[in-house]
Amino acid sequence: MEKIRFGIIGCGMVTEVKSGPAFQKVPGSSLDTVMRRDEKRLVSYAQRHGVPRYTTDYLELLKSPDIDAVYIATPPDMHAFYTIEAAKHGKAVYVEKPMARTVAECREMIKACRDAGVPLHVAYYRRGQPKFLRAKELLESGAIGQIRSFNYLYACPVPDVDPERPWLLQKEKAGGGLLYDVGSHMVDILMFMLGKPLEVTGRSANLSRKHGTDDTTSAIFRFTSDVQGAMQLSFSAAEQVDRLWISGDKGTLLLSIMSNDPIEITKGGKTTVFPFEPLEHVQQPYIERVVRSLRGIEPMDGSGSSALLTQEILETIDPGGTWHAEHL
DSSP: OOOEEEEEEOOOHHHHTTSTTHHHHSTTEEEEEEEOSOHHHHHHHHHHHTOSEEESOHHHHHHOTTOOEEEEOSOGGGHHHHHHHHHHTTOEEEEOSSSOSSHHHHHHHHHHHHHHTOOEEEOOGGGGSHHHHHHHHHHHTTTTSSEEEEEEEEEOOOOOOOTTOGGGGOHHHHSSHHHHHTHHHHHHHHHHHHOOEEEEEEEEEOSSOSSSSOOEEEEEEEETTSOEEEEEEESSOSSOEEEEEEEESSOEEEEOSSSOOOEEEEETTEEEEEOOOOOSSTTHHHHHHHHHHHTTSSOOOOSOHHHHHHHHHHHHHTTSEEEEGGGO
């Protein structure tokens, strides 16, 4: 296919800079229609971004023969509904993360897309960014030798409710608050760089009690390579910290997941720094891969299975428990 014509369902904040413009900039892609129920904001979005068509009716978008694929950027409580509807109408799906609120919803989405024969991609876009591709390459090339362990610490102050996205801290809409919204990226990147886990044990708690979702998570991972390590998340801390430390038998690799800090490799007391330019549209490299896959140029898993795995882990450690690989 020469060009993939996209429609967006839910053109809110995330689509303004992070993702939306990428559909207009990636080779072989165009953004042809946007949908939002708030007509005033919808018209403003279409005019500001130069989108030729807009509608408040999702079915009008899905029934259009001029749309090949749909980007679903609504709050998570509507991901399953719109994904299933898109699949029924034969549209390829690119859906925001977290994939949905629950594992059950994720499985319904996968089944709908599989039955309809359409790809299902989830926006774990850090997998496409140069920084994480380079980190993965360094690890696989033996830059720090045999990987032994890791430790990831993320902390930030308790956030206020975002008036543009109040649903982020509403369990009924977001599934698991910031653990699902931000923590899902972290779990996904750990799997991207270290492989599939065999076992994850963790627990979450609401220590600040400022919002109705958990703000603190601790988890222990064991991967198929027998590498093990800890992930600690606190959304109620005094200071911002974002540090993934991976230890090998010849050195260490240090990087951040949520910020643009450089990669650091330390061996024999000497540290090498790998800086990266900030991206204007953080999803663009990953969207480019998705588009190339939809055009048949570059193979890419479009089953949603990796995102389901992330969801299973989150759903297990949110209330507290142990996830085992045999659950798959």
